[in-house]
Amino acid sequence: MTSRYSQAITEDPHAGFDRPGRRSRPRTKERPSYANAVAAQVVTVDRGRYRCRLADGTAVSATKARALGRTGVIVGDRVRLVGNTSGDEGTLARIVEVAERETVLRRTADDDDPYERPIVANADQLAVVAALADPPPRPGMIDRILVAAYDAGLDPLLVFTKADLAEPDDLVDTYAPLGLRILVMEPGADLDPLRAELAGRTSVLVGHSGVGKSTLVNALIPGIDRAIGEVNEVTGRGRHTSTSAILLELPEPGGWVIDTPGVRSFGLSHVTVDSIIAAFSDLAEIVADCPRGCTHQTGSIDCALDSAVADGRLPAERVDSFRRIERAWTTPSH
Known part of the structure; x- marks a missing residue:
């Protein structure tokens, strides 16, 4: 005679969750309704948690619904949330829908990698931030980021920083024939020209670590306190300070910027x-x-x-x- 204990450890615990047989009656055809889902935009992503912003400015933490499967959710995505959207500490909502993206900035790990890595969604401008010195500019990298901008349908903007350390003329002359908008910045410079280029737009900032992306963000948004990278004196390369992209609202005259982690390579295998x-x-x-x-x-x-x-x-x-x-x-x- 089989004991209850031996029966418990020999039965398949998942047996009750098999799909119904071909001729059996399905349990239900109803699907959950998300009619009351709340619209939001993904601000940042950190280890499976999505920080979202509601239309009224409320910040909400969320997970991704299992029904979305392998659908990736990235910074800038416009989503719909269910669950607790109060934004109170310790609460968690759930992303149940991701709206079609207007634009997607992508890269691959290298040029032989067949897998695209979407970085940012729904931006309309890409600001390539490059230092004139410390670290020195790398036109090859600038060119590759511009290619990614063109491929994504983003308007490119060049922002050359640290003009107090080197003259910008040669680099400006290199890109002037492309008809690009070019800004040259130095510490303490008037930010109004940059604010004018960013006003009313969603701009993603891309560049090496140490070129001044976070410094610009801190100057544009007082009190945001983005970590600032240092440049290694031996290699001349910047150290990564931002670990994930983040969408930030600009004060008057308005607009949004997406600060991204510094990049050391930019694969373009997805580009034609x-x-x-x-x-x-x-x-x-x-x-x-x-x-x-x-x-x-x-x-x-x-x-x-x-x-x-x-x-x-x-x-x-x-x-x-x-x-x-x-x-x-x-x-x-x-």
């Missing part, structure tokens, strides 16, 4: 050449006349860009700058 060309409307019309398979680089046979330079339709400097940006897509990340 067509998405780069699409960002340059004047060039896109011309390369339509290129032969099939044209790489648009110097030496490409019958490239229409060379013809446009030869007959004066395009300045050579702009084509050279475009080709440098395009080469960044094919040059291994470093």
Whole structure:
């Protein structure tokens, strides 16, 4: 005779949770209704917890509903919450829906990595922050971040910091032919030009550690106290201080900034050449006349860009700058 104890340890504890048989009646066809779910936006993500902001400014912590499966939730996502959305300490809501994203900034770990890593959703501007010195600027990295901006459909903005340590002219001249908006900043400088570029927009700040992203955020939002990185005197590289992206509201004249952790490489395996060309409307019309398979680089046979330079339709400097940006897509990340 089998004892209750022996029966308890031999029965399958999951037997009652099997799917119904083919001819059996399903338990229910009803699905949960989220008609009363509350709209919010994801502000930051930390170890499976999502800090969200309601329309009235209430900050709410949330988890992700199991029903979302592998759906990733990233900073900037517009979501809907159920559960306790009071924002009181110790309470937890649940993300049950993620709205379609207007834009997504992506990167890969390196150029051989097939897996895209979405970084930020629903931004409309990307500010590439680069120091003129300490650490020195790396145009190759700037170019790669610009490629990612073009691919994501974000308007690029260049912000060169630490102008008290080095002259900006050479770097500005490098990017001027691309028609980019460029700001040069130094400690204590008037921030009104930067505020004007950020006003009314959602801007993601991207750059190496130590270039001054968090310093700019602290100056733009008094009292926010973002940790500031230092630069290693031996390697010349910045130390990571921000561990995750965070969405922050700007005071008047308004807008939002997303401060991101410093990057040391920017993989572009997800990018296509067509998405780069699409960002340059004047060039896109011309390369339509290129032969099939044209790489648009110097030496490409019958490239229409060379013809446009030869007959004066395009300045050579702009084509050279475009080709440098395009080469960044094919040059291994470093």
